[in-house]
Amino acid sequence: xxxxxxxxxxxxxxxxxxxxxxxxxxxxxxxxxxxxxxxxxxxxxxxxxxxxxxxxxxxxxxxxxxxxxxxxxxxxxxxxxxxxxxxxxxxxxxxxxxxxxxxxxxxxxxxxxxxxxxxxxxxxxxxxxxxxxxxxxxxxxxxxxxxxxxxxxxxxxxxxxxxxxxxxxxxxxxxxxxxxxxxxxxxxxxxxxxxxxxxxxxxxxxxxxxxxxxxxxxxxxxxxxxxxxxxxxxxxxxxxxxxxxxxxxxxxxxxxxxxxxxxxxxxxxxxxxxxxxxxxxxxxxxxxxxxxxxxxxxxxxxxxxxxxxxxxxxxxxxxxxxxxxxxxxxxxxxxxxxxxxxxxxxxxxxxxxxxxxxxxxxxxxxxxxxxxxxxxxxxxxxxxxxxxxxxxxxxxxxxxxxxxxxxxxxxxxxxxxxxxxxxxxxxxxxxxxxxxxxxxxxx
Amino acid sequence: xxxxxxxxxxxxxxxxxxxxxxxxxxxxxxxxxxxxxxxxxxxxxxxxxxxxxxxxxxxxxxxxxxxxxxxxxxxxxxxxxxxxxxxxxxxxxxxxxxxxxxxxxxxxxxxxxxxxxxxxxxxxxxxxxxxxxxxxxxxxxxxxxxxxxxxxxxxxxxxxxxxxxxxxxxxxxxxxxxx
Numbered sequence: 001x002x003x004x005x006x007x008x009x010x011x012x013x014x015x016x017x018x019x020x021x022x023x024x025x026x027x028x029x030x031x032x033x034x035x036x037x038x039x040x041x042x043x044x045x046x047x048x049x050x051x052x053x054x055x056x057x058x059x060x061x062x063x064x065x066x067x068x069x070x071x072x073x074x075x076x077x078x079x080x081x082x083x084x085x086x087x088x089x090x091x092x093x094x095x096x097x098x099x100x101x102x103x104x105x106x107x108x109x110x111x112x113x114x115x116x117x118x119x120x121x122x123x124x125x126x127x128x129x130x131x132x133x134x135x136x137x138x139x140x141x142x143x144x145x146x147x148x149x150x151x152x153x154x155x156x157x158x159x160x161x162x163x164x165x166x167x168x169x170x171x172x173x174x175x176x177x178x179x180x181x182x183x184x185x186x187x188x189x190x191x192x193x194x195x196x197x198x199x200x201x202x203x204x205x206x207x208x209x210x211x212x213x214x215x216x217x218x219x220x221x222x223x224x225x226x227x228x229x230x231x232x233x234x235x236x237x238x239x240x241x242x243x244x245x246x247x248x249x250x251x252x253x254x255x256x257x258x259x260x261x262x263x264x265x266x267x268x269x270x271x272x273x274x275x276x277x278x279x280x281x282x283x284x285x286x287x288x289x290x291x292x293x294x295x296x297x298x299x300x301x302x303x304x305x306x307x308x309x310x311x312x313x314x315x316x317x318x319x320x321x322x323x324x325x326x327x328x329x330x331x332x333x334x335x336x337x338x339x340x341x342x343x344x345x346x347x348x349x350x351x352x353x354x355x356x357x358x359x360x361x362x363x364x365x366x367x368x369x370x371x372x373x374x375x376x377x378x379x380x381x382x383x384x385x386x387x388x389x390x391x392x393x394x395x396x397x398x399x400x401x402x403x404x405x406x407x408x409x410x411x412x413x414x415x416x417x418x419x420x421x422x423x424x425x426x427x428x429x430x431x432x433x434x435x436x437x438x439x440x441x442x443x
Numbered sequence: 444x445x446x447x448x449x450x451x452x453x454x455x456x457x458x459x460x461x462x463x464x465x466x467x468x469x470x471x472x473x474x475x476x477x478x479x480x481x482x483x484x485x486x487x488x489x490x491x492x493x494x495x496x497x498x499x500x501x502x503x504x505x506x507x508x509x510x511x512x513x514x515x516x517x518x519x520x521x522x523x524x525x526x527x528x529x530x531x532x533x534x535x536x537x538x539x540x541x542x543x544x545x546x547x548x549x550x551x552x553x554x555x556x557x558x559x560x561x562x563x564x565x566x567x568x569x570x571x572x573x574x575x576x577x578x579x580x581x582x583x584x585x586x587x588x589x590x591x592x593x594x595x596x597x598x599x600x601x602x603x604x605x606x607x608x609x610x611x612x613x614x615x616x617x618x619x620x621x622x
């Protein structure tokens with residue numbers, strides 16, 4: 001039998017079938033137990049979850065050696081790995097990835113409160129030996145490399161950010177079989193992620209927020225590593241977090257201005273991939289399913305490639321503020337008709353349209369600036385550059401995500417049928433179109 | 444990790460032992476547990492001091508108190524090599540439905556030829572494990588392959604148990620079961 005390399009047997013390292021872990025003490029007495037999962041780290045290394053200071057743990061620290069039998073849950077292929085202990089990590093990306101996976105396993109196996117990750121024990125894999133077993137044909141799966149290629153081709157044809165986001169999520173559905181997905185961007189000013197695009201939910205949830213560190217989305221953003229969970233755990237649930245927090249604090253204001261998170265009521269599998277720009281999180285690509293164990297290492301690779309592509313394109317679009325001007329017919333700046341009443345709260349830049357909450361934060365401040373100038377001078381044409389230069393908007397200096405904030409604003413205005421539209425009219429330029437008479441109030 | 448709606452606990456294992464009032468390492472109840480068709484995983488230490496992990500299909504506790512494991516030769520070649528050199532051994536018995544787990548440690552490890560009855564016990568006990576696994580949501584397709592046994596490929600390892608430990612996950616796991 002051919003000896004495989006570690007990346008080729010990653011499916012054995014999903015934590016679906018328990019692994020057999022053997023250690024020995026200095027006197028040569030062996031110890032054997034079933035362990036919940038072996039984590040793939042890189043082509044040379046795996047990690048085991050350190051949960052209890054037990055005999056296994058003492059043996060590992062004393063001898064540094066372990067033997068593990070792992071099983072592919074789809075094919076029943078089995079391998080014996082000979083491991084050499086390297087180090088224990090008690091925080092960081094690997095630790096958080098394993099913590100999430102363990103929480104899912106604990107939730108599924110009735111071990112919540114028993115399984116708790118104390119550390120990630122990292123091992124070098126010295127040998128991989130095939131173990132004879134009855135091997136099943138591998139089930140046909142989506143060809144994720146082909147899917148990424150197809151989606152990449154479609155992304156290359158998109159010209160603006162909102163369209164690009166929607167194209168990506170549609171591509172996940174069409175080519176990867178991912179029915180429920182979201183894109184969130186990180187607002188550096190308040191360290192929260194806001195939903196900018198979603199697909200496969202009864203309502204869009206555009207503008208809904210997830211805190212940095214909350215659920216798989218927030219942990220992926222905070223730790224800058226992909227986070228996957230095969231069985232949902234209450235520890236990683238945030239479906240109602242925004243409302244619950246607001247209720248607990250008795251903050252009517254927060255409740256009024258919270259936008260419902262669109263996620264599934266009863267997800268089982270979730271995956272969140274950070275979108276990184278030079279090691280800094282700018283957003284998160286997220287997918288989920290009501291079925292358990294839906295996202296494997298290959299899905300993680302595919303979504304990571306797409307998030308890297310997305311990051312590069314976002315970066316290009318953000319810098320492209322001096323592009324060509326597209327001349328179109330000037331809209332009627334003297335629009336009449338219904339009154340559009342905007343109310344602005346300086347304290348957190350919240351904007352209401354009539355009595356309905358619309359948006360807050362930097363996007364709220366942008367809307368207020370545009371509306372104020374439009375009301376005063378009838379101005380319609382604006383540029384990204386002037387928003388960037390306006391100190392009142394308090395855009396972060398590095399990775400300001402301005403283009404994404406404009407997409408958010410554009411979508412909230414459209415969803416709320418506010419009578420105000422933001423139309424792109426060339427790279428780095430847009431029009432602020434008001435179908436009515438603006439009436440502005442500040443508090 | 445299998446789904447257990449009513450997981451066992453280490454405390455429950457110790458209480459079981461106290462109730463039995465047994466004066467032997469392996470109570471009747473414990474022997475029945477080990478032979479009941481559950482997961483059996485094995486480790487021996489080879490001559491260089493390295494552990495080797497493996498799996499067994501079945502177990503019989505013989506009249507003299509010796510524990511006989513039947514296991515597939517093809518899947519455990521290295522482990523059998525080490526076991527034939529009288530290596531110290533450990534075996535953990537685990538029920539998927541409850542996570543109840545017991546580890547036995549032993550000495551005087553030696554290879555043996557299983558009887559026809561013991562070969563059949565290996566087949567039957569793996570079928571029992573298959574039922575357990577299906578109960579906890581593994582597919583019939585997977586469990587059929589995972590629990591497949593070629594009786595002609597079965598060999599036996601005998602050892603004299605010297606100690607037993609609670610291995611059920613939870614506070615108190617690792618405690619020694621003492622008569």
